[in-house]
Amino acid sequence: MLHDSPKVLITGITGFVGSHLADLLVSEGYAVSGIALTGDPRTLSHVHQQTSLACGDIRNAKEIADILAEVKPDHIYHLAGVAFVPDAEADPKIIYDINVLGTLNLLEAARTTRPSAKILIVGSGEVYGHVPEAALPVNEEHPLQPTNLYGVTKACVDMMAYQYATAYKMHVIRVRPFNHIGPRQSEQFVCSNFAKQIVEIEQGIRAPILHVGNLEARRDFTDARDVVRAYRTLLEKAKSGEVYNIGSNRAWEIGEIVSMLIGASRFKGIVLERQSLRVRPNDIPNMRCDASKADKAIRWRPEIPIERTLQDLLNYWRDTINGKWLDLRIS
Numbered sequence: 059m060l061h062d063s064p065k066v067l068i069t070g071i072t073g074f075v076g077s078h079l080a081d082l083l084v085s086e087g088y089a090v091s092g093i094a095l096t097g098d099p100r101t102l103s104h105v106h107q108q109t110s111l112a113c114g115d116i117r118n119a120k121e122i123a124d125i126l127a128e129v130k131p132d133h134i135y136h137l138a139g140v141a142f143v144p145d146a147e148a149d150p151k152i153i154y155d156i157n158v159l160g161t162l163n164l165l166e167a168a169r170t171t172r173p174s175a176k177i178l179i180v181g182s183g184e185v186y187g188h189v190p191e192a193a194l195p196v197n198e199e200h201p202l203q204p205t206n207l208y209g210v211t212k213a214c215v216d217m218m219a220y221q222y223a224t225a226y227k228m229h230v231i232r233v234r235p236f237n238h239i240g241p242r243q244s245e246q247f248v249c250s251n252f253a254k255q256i257v258e259i260e261q262g263i264r265a266p267i268l269h270v271g272n273l274e275a276r277r278d279f280t281d282a283r284d285v286v287r288a289y290r291t292l293l294e295k296a297k298s299g300e301v302y303n304i305g306s307n308r309a310w311e312i313g314e315i316v317s318m319l320i321g322a323s324r325f326k327g328i329v330l331e332r333q334s335l336r337v338r339p340n341d342i343p344n345m346r347c348d349a350s351k352a353d354k355a356i357r358w359r360p361e362i363p364i365e366r367t368l369q370d371l372l373n374y375w376r377d378t379i380n381g382k383w384l385d386l387r388i389s
Contacts, residue, residue: 063088065088065089065131067126067131068090069093069138070092070137073094074242074244076101078240080092080105092110112125117159122163131175135180136180137180138156139180139211140208140211153207157211158214177219178292180289181215181216181235182209182235183278185204185209186200186201187342188342195307195347195348198234231302233302237278238282239280239281243282252315253368256268256372272336272337273330274311276311278345279315280360288304288352302352307349309345309346
C-alpha cells in the first residue's frame with residue numbers, strides 16, 4: 059500500500075460494480091473501506107485482506123455518519139442502491155428510501171463529518187428516458203425525462219448531488235452510466251441472464267431452449283471494469299459539480315448479444331423461445347450514449363471488447379455453477 063494513498067470508502071462494495079472498483083483501487087495501492095448491507099462476500103474474496111468492510115444500512119443516517127466519522131475517507135464512491143428497474147416498479151417506497159434517502163444520508167454525513175472529501179455519485183442513463191432517434195447519441199445537455207421509477211430516483215439523486223456541490227461547495231462529481239455488464243453481474247440483468255441460461259444448457263441442467271424477450275431493443279453496453287476506471291479518474295480529476303455520461307458510444311441489438319453468446323457456447327443447437335413476461339411494457343427501443351465529454355476531460359474510452367466481456371461472463375457462470383470462483387480482474 060502506498061504510504062500517502064487516499065483513504066477510499068465505497069458504498070455497495072460487495073455488489074457487481076463495487077467489487078470491480080475495489081479490485082482496481084486495491085491494485086493501485088489505495089486504502090479501501092466499504093459499506094455493505096448484504097451481498098455475496100465471494101466478490102471480495104481475493105482482496106478481503108486489503109479492504110475493511112463495515113456493515114451499514116444506507117437508509118440509517120446515524121449508521122452512515124458514524125462510519126464516515128470512523129473511516130475518515132478522502133474519497134467516497136456512492137454505488138449502493140437498487141439497480142434493477144422491475145424491482146422499482148414492484149416496491150416504489152423501498153427504492154426511494156434506498157436510492158434517494160440513502161444518497162441524502164450519505165451527502166449529509168459527508169457534509170458534517172468529511173466536508174473536504176471528494177465524492178462520486180452514480181446516477182444512470184435511465185434519467186433521459188425515451189430519447190428521439192434524432193437526439194442519439196444522447197449527451198449530458200439532454201433534458202431529464204425518465205420513464206420509469208428507477209430513472210426518477212436517479213434523476214432525484216443527480217439533482218441532489220448538484221445542489222450539494224453548489225450550495226455547500228463540496229467536491230461532488232456526478233456520473234450517468236449506461237448499461238454495463240461483466241462477470242459477477244446478477245442474473246436479473248439481460249446479458250448475465252442469457253449467459254447463465256447458456257451455461258446451464260451446456261451442463262445439461264436445462265433443455266437447449268434460451269428464453270428471451272425483446273431482441274430488437276438496442277442498448278449501449280460497456281464492461282464494468284472499464285466503467286470503474288472512469289469513476290476513479292473522474293473523481294480525482296474532474297471539476298466539482300460536473301456530470302459525465304459513461305458508455306461505449308455504440309448501441310448493440312439484444313439479438314446481436316444473444317448471437318455472440320451462443321457462438322461462444324460449447325453447446326450447439328440452442329433454440330430461442332420468446333417469453334412475453336420478459337418484455338417490458340414501457341421498454342425504450344434504442345439508447346446510445348455520447349461519452350465524448352468524459353473522453354475530453356480525462357481521456358477515457360472503453361478498452362475491453364464486448365466479445366471478451368461476454369466470454370468472461372460465460373466463464374464466470376461456468377465457474378459459479380461448478381462451485382468455483384473466478385478472479386477476472388484486468389491487470
